[in-house]
Amino acid sequence: MEFSSWPESLQSHRMKAIQELTKGQILTDKLRELLDEPAKIETDLMSVNGMVEQILGLFDSTLSILSPSNFNKIPYNPTWDIRSTNCQNVHKAENSSESIKTKALVRTKRGCYKRRKHASSVTKVTSTLIDDGYAWRKYGQKVIQNSKHQRNYYRCSHKFEQGCQATKQVQKTDGEPSKYRITYNGLHTCNNLQMAPQIIVEASKPMDNSTLISFESHTLREDNKAGNCFSLMQCTPKEGFSTLGDVKHKQVSSYDHHAPWDVIVGLSQVPSEPMSMMSSGLDREEMVSSGEFSSKYSTHGYDIDEISGEDEGRQSITRSQAVKYLQVRLSVFRY
DNA sequence: GAAATTTGACCTTC
DNA sequence: GAAGGTCAAATTTC
Incomplete structure (x- = not known):
């Protein structure tokens, strides 16, 4: 990325981004040390989990700093x-x-929209409905073929104020016991992620949880804001979350309440283009095809069975590969 | 009364 | 043409 060519006003963003990435690099180094000693992983699983999550959170923070919404503090024009x-x-x-x-x-002539079939998306399956920290407004509900349950459609509450294109779909799965499949589409550009979630670790069976994180690439489209979106997740089900119809997608206080980095934060809003630009440290094809990595050590209190985008050209990579991946991205992005 | 949800219609993609 | 995603008027909730 040609940071030197950035306008002077953006230098502060660059510095912030570098600071965040530097933190991430340090964490990645520590993580690598841990991973070099399998015995330590066994005894210090929580630390590993926390580190991975923090690194991802740092990516999140950096991308948020570098996002167009930070560069263009101009009121949204519909x-x-x-x-x-x-x-x-x-x-x-x-x-x-x-x-x-x-x-x-x-x-x-209403409904002049583009279906985002090929926009990247993130899907996760949870046993409980969670507040992901964003304010959502339900805009539709649909019966889906071969599915017992209806699919609910939500858009970001700030769609019209700030032009945020993020949407999500929530559907109860047919499995027994039922879980909820939540698909996030598009990128939050609203800067209204207000409150860091409280993550409650299910200590009873942490190994049961898995996370697949998608770095799926996609071409820049007319809605190039679309990207992978790992939202903040709050694992404490709120009262009234027992059924889809009762889900409250409520606004949470102010944006200033970002938590310190010791709070587990999901990776959110990974735009494809910066990722492509950051891939110089590894073979580009490797970067792109390593569209996701899995972690069986997620500390998330909910069950994430999958996070996926389109199925093409992606593969799971090992944890050490993931760490290497993060390391390279950090070092490349720094410059 | 404002904001959120519901729901049938419309539109795009496959 | 079917299926799924979105719109927007009507309705409900706060």
């Missing part, structure tokens, strides 16, 4: 929305005092 380009005339007509006949015509 006309920037990809759909608005084609719909502006529609909205104009709706706002005017056109005839009913015109309105009828307008209504037939």
